[in-house]
Amino acid sequence: MNKDLFIEAVLKANKEILDYLENGLSKEDFEYTNINGFGGDNSLKLDILFENIFIKHLSSFGNIFSEECGFIDNESEFTIVIDPLDGSNNFYSNLPYFGTSVALKKGDDVIAGFVANLPMKTIVYRAFGSEVKYFCLQNMKEKKIFKNDKSKISIFERAYEYPNICKKLNDKNIKFRSLGATALSLANAMDYNFVLFKGEIRDFDVLAGLYICKDLNIYKDDETILIVKNKDNLNFFKEIINDF
Known part of the structure; x- marks a missing residue:
């Protein structure tokens, strides 16, 4: 697997999803399909749309295991585990805390993880042994985040x-x-x-x-x-x- 191409593909998929939220979102996207996905929840139309975006960008890199469609066997040693809309009830209720999640497994071992905060237009990720990185989906550039070492909650x-x-x-x-x-x-x-x-x-x-x-x-x-x-x-x- 080309590691740089995989990272780029995950970032591009999330960028396409963000662009859709900002420019293509419609009332129909908030409708439920009345189909329980593999994860057991009633899928929004938007869940399916986002899942298809990820499949389009990532299926060439390995098998797909997603919350809506289940397992797609591409006969690969790599499996990409996807939650196309994390926090879907928040999204449905216009609560700005939702995103996407992508993990890459080689065999049983996770070797990369990406989680997007779509309202914040950012991704936090760690891939192939790197340190944790942040990426801005708005300008498609790496982002420096100021971290306060102390927490109150x-x-x-x-x-x-x-x-x-x-x-x-x-x-x-x-x-x-x-x-x-x-x-x-x-x-x-x-x-x-x-x-x-x-x-x-x-x-x-x-x-x-x-x-x-x-x-x-x-x-x-x-x-x-x-x-x-x-x-x-x-x-x-x-x-x-x-x-x-």
Whole structure:
């Protein structure tokens, strides 16, 4: 595989998606197809449109495993795992926190991850052993991001399903948000005290984000992902979530 061409193809696919959101979006895109995709959710027409854009740009690089269509076997050692619209309920409700997620696997190993924040017109990615990079989809150039090392909040995705954990976090005066776009939250875990996800873990939602933040402290089991910046806090937060 040509690594540079693959990175370029992912960036171009996201650029085409952003251009469609800015110039081609219609009322019909907000309609549901009443077809449950491979991931189990009722697909928006926009989910299918974005998925087809990714397939067009990326299918020459490997197999496709996407939330809507499932697995497309291109007889390759590489598999591209795609969530074409991360945070689709946010998008549907005009809440500006949604994006796309692309992970590249060679065999069982993830070797690249890309997560786009479409309202911000940016992508955070790590590919083929590189450091984490940021890219601006507006001008198609690498972007430097100022990072504040200190955080005031944490992220708890799907918090509404775990009121007991929410209460314990609140009792300890831990401020958190539930933002509704798992891939985006995981990929940007370096900006928060911790990111917690509870529930069914699907590759579409988590592979890219986990690869991007693999240098952080990660705890994972069958229904939990916990990412913590400060290693000293890992056991503290694990005790909170494992009580329930």
